[in-house]
Amino acid sequence: MAYYPHTSEEIEEMLSSLGYESIEELFEDIPKEARFNDESLLNEGTSELEVSKLMKELSEKNKTVDDYICFMGGGAYDRYIPSTVDHVISRPEFYTAYTPYQPEVSQGTLQHIYEYQTMICRLTGMDVANASMYDGASALAEAVIMAMNVSRKNKIVVPKSLNPYWLRVVKTYLLGSDAEFVMVEEKNGEIDYCDLEDKIDDDVAAVLTQYPNSFGIVENLKEIKDKFTSKKTMFVVMADPIALGLLKKPGDLGADIVVGEGQQLGIPLSFGGPYLGYFAFRKKYVRKSPGRIIGKTEDKEGKRGFVMTYQTREQHIRREKATSNICTNQGLMTVAASVYMSTLGKQGLREVAEQSYKKAHYLFNELTRIDGIKKAYPDKPFFDEFVIEVNTDLNKLKYKMKKEGYLPGIILKHQYPEKDNQLLIAVTEKRTKEEMDSFVSKIKTILKG
Amino acid sequence: MTELIFELTSPGRKAYTLPDCDVDVDYDDKIKDFIDEEPVNLPEVSEQDLMRHYVELSTLNFHVDKGMYPLGSCTMKYNPKINEDIARLDGFSDIHPYSADEDIQGLLEMLFDFEKDLKILTGMDKFTFQPAAGAHGELTGIKIFRKYFDNKGEDRDKIIVPDSAHGTNPATASMGGFEVITIKSNDKGCVDLDALRDAMDETVAGLYLTNPNTLGIFEEDILEIAKIVHDEGGLLYYDGANLNATMGISRPGDMGFDIVHLNLHKTFSAPHGGGGPGSGPIGVKDFLTQYLPVPVVKKDDNGNKYKLDYSLENTIGKIHGFFGNVGVVVKAYAYTKLLGLKGLKKVSEMACLNANYLKDNLKKDYYLKFNRLCKHEFVLSGKNQKAENSVKTLDIAKRMLDFGVHPPTVYFPQIVDEALMIEPTETESKQSLDNFIRIMKKIASEAKNNPETVKKAPHTTPVKRLNEAKAMRNPDLKYENE
């Protein structure tokens, strides 16, 4: 199957109009030593039908969150996606366009991004949002870079209760810079305030906090912010967007930059991508911020319209002085997120958050009644993800639960070697009481067995 | 004017349903202080309002399925529909990223097989699919540069980029903590070897280059360029934005590049999504394999199971929260299976044929600074129109909108005045190219005979030229009317 429409007559006609006899002549400028000649390595194509079959077979070798009942989170969640989302993002007008370089014929994309920016600002309590970063982790990394540029300092204070995988991305982004990472201990599942006080001083560029944190616990942002000693230190909060449907906004609690993984806003799990890094911040920092920003303006007849703005921060204008190198971002995923947020709307997002909270707490209560299961962090508030301590070999438990049809959660030891026997369990609005009850009874049986 | 979705809001209106909550739990005392009394002020619309809104927005967009989109350097080729269906198969779209290896054998098999094809196509030895776009691949590359030289104990703090380079190249070098040295192109539009020799020494980590370059010209001296860089101990990075020109014909690995990125959203037909998502896998030569981000895909020792391998000795770490834009990779893989590597070679041939055909037919009407064989794209200039009738390239671009084609990339590369960078791609037919030629000729003649029509364009678009200065002067970046 091919998608070049040329007939052999047309090829000949075009070549001869150029004064050539063969296609090879179009490549005369490539030196012989740089040519590839081993045609035998080039495989054949095949038909659409055969490719469909092949891909279906490959896909069926994978187990999905529909084959299991999913209690696994850790940054990616099995949520309900309303039909509207895929119908909108399947429109070629959205998915076959590119960066809105020509605003006169890109008002659909541009107005959408302006609306998306507005929704993200309302969600986070911030003034400005950009048109997306690659994912939550890279958004966090860009936030750290921005904080260093704004504060002109290089110390980054990171609580251990921030997802270690995401921190790893941040550290990779900062390889070769003078960033100095200072870790803050965790105490009883949240940031250790005494240690934070010890580690913070006037040289800190940014304090990072995950909200809720990597154990599902809702960190007290206000109390963290109170420990800041310098006005220049930026408070960078990485927030779960569904939790923001229920919890106080980071912007109201002192955050300067709020970023997060937007997968939960209507984007399928897809083994980790394409997702969406959302990125929001206070207005006064706009010139140091990364990524594309859309602004409202008018055309020469006074009609409302939207354009890319503050472009002098970006790589295509600023080159080595740009605030980031990002070019292609996660555009279509922002359409998914906007349609998701608009479909659920004011009440729906609250309801998704509320149901997730309630179901998670139900399961938590039921599980921690079982002999051999303890609350890992009993007196801390959590949202829809929590940690239990199970008196057993978790790998075996996980294996047996999978056989029973469950993805039982994430074994924390992989991310936190010092944490034995701790299992991180996520519950979304999709889970039913029946599923949770049978999950509990299966675990009970296995632990007894 | 299309209303904003917030302007359609009517308090209490809903577009969703959820099952009733089937557990009876109340907020506990620990969470109470953290709860926001007010729900987030999101739109409140009906499902029909919502669909009409987004459909109306969609009609305001130009896109590949509507017409020719010859945006240079972006490879706006047709996006086969089957790719979209395949990426939506449950077995790809509903996999949790923390699934165990045994639950994702089909996916890993796909990545493994795709890597095999990409190795053949590029002449590289090992790939990672983690980078989410071209610039993200560049970033991964620069971190590998950094760690490689750190490990060797060499203090190299500069990166060379040609003046024709895309903005992401110098921006990336900065993000790696390198100083950027820009070298001039010669009168053939290629890297000036003397300038390169002068710039290259033991303080330089290497060169970022795209080949064919952003003028659409193949760097004929590529082997000499590689030698100059390598002789001084530097590395060569290939910006794969332009791979659509040379698949199956010339491989970056054979040209001497040490790290390459590919843009699956350009060359391999994954759609551009109004700005993304993309996918920018990078490939390296053997001696850099251990520096790749983790994990990489491997076959186990028995050779029948696939696994994710985290054990790379010098890994730079992770560059993406999970494993990259795998959903985009699925589309690119399907495309590669449809065409086969043989078909991809034909793609490059037809892409270059189309570009040369356009160039040849337009060079009388627009100034062509580098009048020579091009690859998949070429750069015209509107400088004569500007000098003769003060019609700028921007005006020409805007006038094209009136004729139903998307303008080329404009004012890039910066080394051509009033640049119009045209990349037709292989998926445009001769008829479509002839139509484009007619339009461009007509605009050239209008610029002479009726310049005001061009200068005032566009005339037929949903909005007229927009006031960008106002957008900067009075920044309005979100809807405030709560």
Ligand SMILES: Cc1ncc(COP(=O)(O)O)c(C=O)c1O
């Ligand atoms: C020559 C060149 N290099 C790099 C890039 C960056 O790629 P991406 O937009 O996928 O990050 C582009 C994109 O337009 C490009 O044209």
